[in-house]
Amino acid sequence: MALAEPRKSAVQPTWVERIPAIWWALLLVLLTMPAWANDFILFQVMGWTFVLGMIALSLMFLAGYGGMVSLIQMSVAAMAGYMVAIFGASGVGDISMGLPWWLYIPIAIVIAAIFGTVVGALAVRTEGIYTIMITLAIASAFFYFTRQNYTIFNGYSGFNLVVPPQLFGVDWRQPMPFYYLTLGCAGLCYGAVVYVSRAPFGLALQGVRDNPRRMAALGFNVTAHRVASYTFASVIASIGGILLVWQNAQIAPGTAGIPAVIDILVIAVIGGITRPIGPFIGALIYVLLRTFSPDVLLAFGLSGERFKLLVGLGFLALVFFSPDGVLGLWERWRARRARRRDPLTGGEE
Amino acid sequence: MTETVPAGRLSSVSSGNALELRGVTKMFGALAAISDITLTVRSGERRAVLGSNGAGKTTLFNCVTGDFLPTGGTIRLFGEDVTRFPAYERIRRGLRRTYQISLLFNGLTVADNVYLACRGVSRGRFSFLRPRESDALIARADELIAAVHLQDWRDISVANLSYGQQRQLEIALALAGAPRLILFDEPAAGLSPTERSELIAILQGLPGHIGYIIIEHDMDVALRVAESVTMMHNGTIFKEGTPEEIENDQEVQELYLGDGHA
Amino acid sequence: MQGFIQRNPVWSLLIALVVAVLLWLVFAPWSDELEEVLGRKRVFLNAIFGGITLGALYFLVASGFTLIFGLMRNVNLAHGSLYLLGGYIGFEVSEWSGSWFLAFPVVFVIVAVVGLILQNQVFRRMEGEELRQTMVTIGLSVVIADLMLWRWGGQSYTIYAPDMLFGPMTLPVISSVRDSGEIVYLKYPAVRMAILFAAIVIGVGMWLVLNKTRLGMLIRAGVDDREMLAASGVRIQYVFLAVFAFGAGLAGMAGIVGGTFQSLSPGEDTRFLLASLVVVIVGGMGSIPGAAIGALIIGLSEQLGLVYAPTYSVVFTFLIMAAVLAFRPQGLLGERR
Ligand SMILES: Nc1ncnc2c1ncn2[C@@H]1O[C@H](COP(=O)(O)OP(=O)(O)OP(=O)(O)O)[C@@H](O)[C@H]1O
Numbered sequence: 001m002a003l004a005e006p007r008k009s010a011v012q013p014t015w016v017e018r019i020p021a022i023w024w025a026l027l028l029v030l031l032t033m034p035a036w037a038n039d040f041i042l043f044q045v046m047g048w049t050f051v052l053g054m055i056a057l058s059l060m061f062l063a064g065y066g067g068m069v070s071l072i073q074m075s076v077a078a079m080a081g082y083m084v085a086i087f088g089a090s091g092v093g094d095i096s097m098g099l100p101w102w103l104y105i106p107i108a109i110v111i112a113a114i115f116g117t118v119v120g121a122l123a124v125r126t127e128g129i130y131t132i133m134i135t136l137a138i139a140s141a142f143f144y145f146t147r148q149n150y151t152i153f154n155g156y157s158g159f160n161l162v163v164p165p166q167l168f169g170v171d172w173r174q175p176m177p178f179y180y181l182t183l184g185c186a187g188l189c190y191g192a193v194v195y196v197s198r199a200p201f202g203l204a205l206q207g208v209r210d211n212p213r214r215m216a217a218l219g220f221n222v223t224a225h226r227v228a229s230y231t232f233a234s235v236i237a238s239i240g241g242i243l244l245v246w247q248n249a250q251i252a253p254g255t256a257g258i259p260a261v262i263d264i265l266v267i268a269v270i271g272g273i274t275r276p277i278g279p280f281i282g283a284l285i286y287v288l289l290r291t292f293s294p295d296v297l298l299a300f301g302l303s304g305e306r307f308k309l310l311v312g313l314g315f316l317a318l319v320f321f322s323p324d325g326v327l328g329l330w331e332r333w334r335a336r337r338a339r340r341r342d343p344l345t346g347g348e349e
Numbered sequence: 350m351t352e353t354v355p356a357g358r359l360s361s362v363s364s365g366n367a368l369e370l371r372g373v374t375k376m377f378g379a380l381a382a383i384s385d386i387t388l389t390v391r392s393g394e395r396r397a398v399l400g401s402n403g404a405g406k407t408t409l410f411n412c413v414t415g416d417f418l419p420t421g422g423t424i425r426l427f428g429e430d431v432t433r434f435p436a437y438e439r440i441r442r443g444l445r446r447t448y449q450i451s452l453l454f455n456g457l458t459v460a461d462n463v464y465l466a467c468r469g470v471s472r473g474r475f476s477f478l479r480p481r482e483s484d485a486l487i488a489r490a491d492e493l494i495a496a497v498h499l500q501d502w503r504d505i506s507v508a509n510l511s512y513g514q515q516r517q518l519e520i521a522l523a524l525a526g527a528p529r530l531i532l533f534d535e536p537a538a539g540l541s542p543t544e545r546s547e548l549i550a551i552l553q554g555l556p557g558h559i560g561y562i563i564i565e566h567d568m569d570v571a572l573r574v575a576e577s578v579t580m581m582h583n584g585t586i587f588k589e590g591t592p593e594e595i596e597n598d599q600e601v602q603e604l605y606l607g608d609g610h611a
Numbered sequence: 612m613q614g615f616i617q618r619n620p621v622w623s624l625l626i627a628l629v630v631a632v633l634l635w636l637v638f639a640p641w642s643d644e645l646e647e648v649l650g651r652k653r654v655f656l657n658a659i660f661g662g663i664t665l666g667a668l669y670f671l672v673a674s675g676f677t678l679i680f681g682l683m684r685n686v687n688l689a690h691g692s693l694y695l696l697g698g699y700i701g702f703e704v705s706e707w708s709g710s711w712f713l714a715f716p717v718v719f720v721i722v723a724v725v726g727l728i729l730q731n732q733v734f735r736r737m738e739g740e741e742l743r744q745t746m747v748t749i750g751l752s753v754v755i756a757d758l759m760l761w762r763w764g765g766q767s768y769t770i771y772a773p774d775m776l777f778g779p780m781t782l783p784v785i786s787s788v789r790d791s792g793e794i795v796y797l798k799y800p801a802v803r804m805a806i807l808f809a810a811i812v813i814g815v816g817m818w819l820v821l822n823k824t825r826l827g828m829l830i831r832a833g834v835d836d837r838e839m840l841a842a843s844g845v846r847i848q849y850v851f852l853a854v855f856a857f858g859a860g861l862a863g864m865a866g867i868v869g870g871t872f873q874s875l876s877p878g879e880d881t882r883f884l885l886a887s888l889v890v891v892i893v894g895g896m897g898s899i900p901g902a903a904i905g906a907l908i909i910g911l912s913e914q915l916g917l918v919y920a921p922t923y924s925v926v927f928t929f930l931i932m933a934a935v936l937a938f939r940p941q942g943l944l945g946e947r948r
């Protein structure tokens with residue numbers, strides 16, 4: 001598995017990086033999208049992409065920069081979603097407390113971050129493949145617990161009618177406001193990850209990934225660093241989780257069921273865990289497949305239910321042939337093209 | 350954000366011992382890699398450790414830095430009992446080391462490697478803010494890079510460095526912050542003659558309050574940079590003395606110099 | 612064992628105490644006061660035996676998983692899929708032939724062949740790349756799960772035990788004492804006792820093979836030092852294939868067992884994968900006795916939890932796992948890494 005690629009050194013802080021034209025184009029497309037895309041695209045496709053992208057981004061941060069493949073991120077997101085339903089308002093009046101939004105949002109994020117941190121503290125005691133197994137096991141424990149517990153998590157049925165607050169007189173569940181809300185949050189989270197990756201904390205995390213023993217011999221508390229990275233990732237995941245519960249207007253154990261947990265991994269890996277943009281690419285591919293593959297399958301005379309098969313096979317093919325995801329494919333393709341064009345100087349970047 | 354060791358600690362450097370080992374033993378299963386090592390290194394002292402392959406020199410270093418916890422015995426660093434301390438606590442007290450087999454961050458650039466080393470022994474290890482251009486640590490990192498002649502490779506990923514350059518970088522990492530005792534594990538191995546004399550210059554140019562212990566197979570190098578010598582054999586200390594004493598010692602010559610070491 | 616007692620006198624004492632109390636609770640007739648606190652003894656006994664049997668089933672699944680991991684460092688997250696596949700095939704075979712017993716060899720062979728293909732086509736290509744193995748096997752489990760859903764649908768299946776094992780059998784354990792002084796012995800489904808018996812036989816067999824035969828020596832040598840084994844000229848790939856096939860076949864047979872005393876439906880694959888994960892995390896990766904102990908603990912805690920604290924039964928399992936991770940990250944019987 002390839003790791004996050006080395007970039008320009010921290011020693012020259014690149015505050016005003018020269019942003020390639022393609023980024024400006026992307027920004028323009030994203031900002032103007034409501035003008036030319038329909039509500040379904042805005043809400044179902046793009047909104048969902050951003051939300052899943054954020055949750056997968058938190059996995060990318062841990063896996064790409066920290067070398068820790070954590071499968072707990074979806075559970076952390078769901079935890080935040082549950083807390084919004086519990087401390088805010090929902091259709092389950094017995095449990096929900098109906099606090100104002102400026103109270104329940106921070107509470108939700110803090111509780112989810114504590115949850116993620118505790119799991120991280122358990123998981124970092126082991127390494128590599130063990131992290132995957134342990135976080136998967138804890139994620140499933142969370143799923144079964146929410147399904148069994150009725151006093152807090154309202155068991156099987158969960159919470160319905162969980163909607164965003166009517167802030168500034170805007171209904172944030174309307175397609176256009178929701179689109180901009182998720183776009184804004186995703187942009188912030190993306191920016192935060194990119195920024196932190198070059199800050200001492202992020203650099204040190206990459207050092208821990210490459211060589212934990214040396215990091216200790218440089219004066220770093222490796223365990224504390226790993227646990228702190230879980231906290232940071234949990235905050236990102238919980239923002240995604242809050243948006244997710246608002247989009248669906250409900251949350252239930254299945255939100256963080258094993259298939260959902262695996263989906264986040266699939267998304268991050270499909271996109272590529274070497275760069276923060278990867279999870280969003282993966283999420284877009286996943287959402288497009290998920291939304292449109294039933295039609296395609298039906299057109300080929302197969303049942304629309306075979307969608308999972310399609311995703312699974314695509315995922316398999318990808319990890320077989322390009323362990324670093326679509327981003328890796330793209331980079332290799334570009335490198336080959338550049339080589340062909342100019343054998344002396346190599347790539348253009 | 351910037352500076353490293355509180356002033357109070359620095360003032361205590363000149364007095365007392367940098368390192369005191371008492372009865373330190375490390376077992377790997379049934380094998381005693383080192384057994385019952387008792388050793389004192391004064392502050393600012395420069396000592397060479399010699400010994401054939403497998404004598405336990407690296408293991409001794411690993412116990413001192415806390416890479417491994419010793420099976421028995423006590424380790425005092427600058428007067429403080431650090432036997433059970435994790436490695437990072439010892440490093441923060443002014444201990445540094447290099448590794449016999451380079452342990453670097455291959456995914457990061459040279460500058461990032463050295464910057465991390467500087468950051469590790471200062472505050473702000475968890476800082477979420479990117480360093481500013483005027484950050485003193487960045488200037489310090491650049492000095493260290495220049496000291497080991499890597500300034501032209503500053504933004505190159507470590508994986509692309511030559512073997513000799515990686516050895517140099519190892520040394521730069523060990524000089525970060527305000528070291529008081531540095532453990533060099535065969536820093537000259539695999540260096541070209543030029544690099545070797547540069548290394549000797551660096552060692553000889555270190556300020557007087559910085560002591561070091563150097564493991565070195567090359568007697569010529571060892572005797573030029575050390576004022577005392579410890580000979581190890583089969584996990585125990587075999588002889589201690591000045592370079593002249595060791596060189597002229599009959600037993601040492603039979604054991605070590607006699608059978609034509611590599 | 613003796614070494615352990617010497618090194619950890621406190622823990623040994625605690626473990627001995629817990630075991631003694633459990634044994635006493637099982638064999639002694641309960642006084643009225645005790646029944647008042649803990650409820651009917653029959654309920655308790657059923658939970659205990661249910662837990663042991665469940666543990667036996669978990670052991671059958673997890674021992675293959677841990678064996679494969681221990682020898683080859685292969686992480687097979689499609690292990691649960693092998694379990695469910697074995698169950699479905701076992702159902703088909705026993706329906707078609709009318710013989711429950713025939714299902715076992717057939718399923719063992721078929722699933723073992725699937726395992727051979729997995730080892731030869733997937734794992735051998737990515738030896739040592741744990742993360743990629745995990746990804747690929749996760750992908751495989753998604754694909755296999757959907758294929759099975761396609762073929763067998765969403766309903767649940769139960770495999771019927773043969774008449775010979777149908778109905779209860781009486782165990783020499785006192786269930787309760789009637790007022791008349793008559794002693795009532797515990798009745799327990801015979802098929803479950805058979806499963807328990809089979810699991811013990813297989814477990815002891817595996818232990819014997821691993822510890823007393825040349826093949827076992829090779830496998831253990833492989834666990835400790837792969838390079839040495841490879842250098843000594845042993846065709847290690849064949850040992851790998853054999854172990855993988857055996858572990859897979861075992862999981863397949865466990866599917867029949869699970870289909871007999873529980874049921875088969877989509878989702879059971881992940882359930883048993885997770886159970887295996889928890890069992891080997893608790894017991895220690897790569898250790899067969901560890902898998903046995905882990906399976907027993909998890910089975911017991913699940914069943915006792917279900918009886919005495921139904922809302923929190925998952926929490927017990929989780930707490931046990933968390934405690935093991937916190938105090939002994941390598942698992943109860945695992946080697947320190
Ligand atoms: N991590 C370890 N596990 C098991 N045995 C070890 C370990 N590290 C060292 N040893 C053993 O301990 C003994 C001493 O090793 P050590 O590396 O300290 O020797 P050394 O003096 O540094 O030798 P060299 O000159 O080759 O570097 C050797 O027999 C070695 O095999």
Ligand SMILES: [Mg+2]
Nearest residue numbers: 406407408449
């Ligand atoms: Mg050495």
